[in-house]
Amino acid sequence: MTSDTTIASHDEPVLVLEPGRADKHYWMDLWRFRELFIILAWRDLSVRYKQTVIGVLWAIIRPFLTMVVFTVVFGGLAGLPSEGDAPYALMVFAGLLPWTLFANSLSEASNSLVDNANLISKVYFPRLVVPSAAMVTALVDFLISLAILAGLMVFYRYAPGPQILLLPAFTLLALLAALGPSLWLTALNVKYRDFRYTIPFIVQFGLYVSPVGFSSQTIPERWRALYGLNPMVGVIEGFRWCILGGEAPLFGTSFIVSLVVVAFFLWFGISQFRKMEKSFADLI
C-alpha cells in the first residue's frame, strides 16, 4: 500500500466514509434523490388505490362519519359552543381535516422504515426520503377530503374569506408538525419493534386532547399557553381561522406556543433521525 497515492479531485464527487463523520453532502444528496421521493410516493399511492377498491371513497367516508359523530356528541349532546356563528359541523370538520392529515402522516411515516426494510438493507439513499414519501399518501387523502369541506360550505351557504388562500401554509404546518415526531418514532421503531404499538394510542389519545370536536375557545384563558404545548392546537386554530374566517381568532398564546413546539420537534426529530440513520441497515 503506497501512502503517497492521493485521490485527485476531478469533476467527480469525492466521498469519504469514516465512523461518525458528518456528511457534508447530506442535504445535497437529499435533493439528488428527489426522484426517488416522487417514485416512492407514487408507489405507495398506486398500491393503495389498486388494492382497495374503495380507496378514494374511504378517504371521504371516514372523516365524514367522524364529523357527524362529533357534531352530535359535542355540539348536540354536550351543547358546546361553536366559534362565532359558524355551524358546529363546519367547525368540527375544519379541525378534523388537519387532525386526520396529522394522524395519517404520523402512522404512515412511523412504520415506513420497517416496511421498507428490504430497501434500507440493500441500497443507499438518504433515509429521510422514506418517511417523508410515506406522508404523501396522507396528503392525497387530505386533498380528497377537502371536497367534503367544499360540499359542507355549499350546504351551509358559508363563504370563506380571503384568508382561505393561506390554507396551503397551514397544511404545510400540519405536515411539519407530523414530520418531527414521525422521524423520531420511525427511527425508534427500527430499534424497538414494539414501539409501533404506541402509535395507534398516540393517535387515538391525541384526537381527544386536541380541539377537534370542540373549539379551543372553550379552554379557559389561563390554560391556553399550557394547552399550546400540543402542537396540533396551533395547527387546528390556524385551519379554523382560514376556513371560518375572523370568527376564530388567531395568534393567541396557544398558537405561538404550538409553533415553538412544532419547530422544536422538527429539530429534535431530524437530529435524532440523523443520529440513528447510519445504524438502520445494521438493525433492521
Place this chain on the structure above:
Amino acid sequence: MSDVVIKAEGLGKKYTIGHQAENGSYLALRDVLMENARGLWNKTRDLARGRPLIVGDTHEEMWALRDVSFEIRRGETVGIIGRNGAGKSTLLKVLSRITEPSAGRVTIKGRVASLLEVGTGFHPELTGRENIYLNGAILGMTRAEIKRKFDEIVTFAEVERFLDTPVKRYSSGMYVRLAFAVAAHLEPEILVVDEVLAVGDAAFQKKSLGKMGDVAREGRTVLFVSHNMVALRSLCPRAIWLHEGKMQDDGMAGDIVADYLGLQTAALHEQRWDDLATAPGNEMVRLHRVWIEPEDDRGVTDMPRETPLKIGVEYWQFDPAVRLHVNLRVYVEQQIIAFTTASSEDSGWQAMSLRTGRYRSICVIPAKFLNTGQHRIYLRFYKSDTKTIYTLEEALVFDVIETEPRQGTWFGRTSGAVRPRMAWSTEYLGQYDWNC
C-alpha cells in the same frame, strides 16, 4: 490511467451482539431485581443517548471487518472471495454506504451503484413497466436515464408481452430476468455486485455474465463477490481474499483462487500406514498407502481437470493363492457413482505370477475426463472377480477444478457425472441439394 477510485485504509466494522449470561442453578430474587434495575437504568441511558439497545446480559463485540486496506484503480475488475461470514458482504455494504464503518476510512471517487440483490424494491402489485421505473430509481437512475434505456431493458429481459401485467403474475424466471435487466443497465462509475449472477436459468446466466464482462470492458470499475470461482477467475484479473474479516491476500485472481480453494476443502489426497500390524485390512490384505497426484504439477492444491490424474494403491498381500483385484469406485456429489474401475482391466494382470509381498497398482485417469467438483474414492479388494475381501470407504477425497480460463461467456458447471472430451468434427457439405 492509474488513478485510484477506491481507497480503503484500516477499514473496520464492528457489530455488538448480546448474550444471555449462563446462570447457576438458582437465582436470588435480590439478584434478579438488581439485574433488572441495572438493565432498566442501562437501557434508559442508551435510549437517551440514541444508542442501539441490545438484549442480553453481556455484550460481545464482533469485528466483521478488521483493518482492511486496499486500493482499486479506475477500470479494474476485482473479485472478492472468502467463506460465508468472512466479511465480503459487509465490505460491499460499507463501500456502497448502506452501513457506516466503525474504524478506518474509505475514499471513493465517482458514483457507486450497488447490486446486492436483484429486484430490490420490486412491488408485486405493480406492473413490469412500473417496476422498471421504481427499481431504476431505487438503484439511483434518473427518470430520463430509465426512459432512454427502457426499450433496451425490456428487450434484454424478454418480457415485452407482459409489460402491463403485475409482476406477482410473473414466473420466477421472468421476474429475475426483469430485475437483472434493470440492474445491468445501470451506468455508474463504480459497480458493486454481490452474487447476483447465480440467478435464472443457464441461458440467462450466460447472458448476464456476458453483460458483466461488457461493463468491465467499458472501463468501469467493478467489485464482484461470487462463489462461482470459474466466473470470478474469468471476469476478474485481480482478487481480494477475506478471511474472518481480515485481508488474507490480494493479487492475481488465478493464484488467489487456487490458494483459497486449497484451504477450503477437507481434501484427502494421501493416506499411509507404515505398521503392518495396524494398517487397515485383514489376514489376506493390508493397505500400505493410497494417494492421488496430478501427472504434471500446476501449483494448485486441487486436482486440475486438464492433466491426467494418477491414483496409486500400495498393499501387502498375505495369501499366495488369491489373485487380488484392486477396485476403485469413484463417487461424485449426491452419492452418484461416476464410474468403477479395477486393476484387472490391465491385460498384463492375468499373466502376473501369484506370490505374497508388497504390490503397487497405479490407475491413470486421463486428462479432461472428470467433471469439476468433489470426488470420493471407495477402495475395494476383490478376489476371484466377485468376492469382496476388504473395503476402505472414502480412501481419497479430492476436488477437481478447472485451471485453464474458458473461452466464451459460459462459466457454469457442465452437467454430468463425468465430462470426457469427445472427438468431434463438423464439416461443410455444400449448398442444399434437393436431389440427393
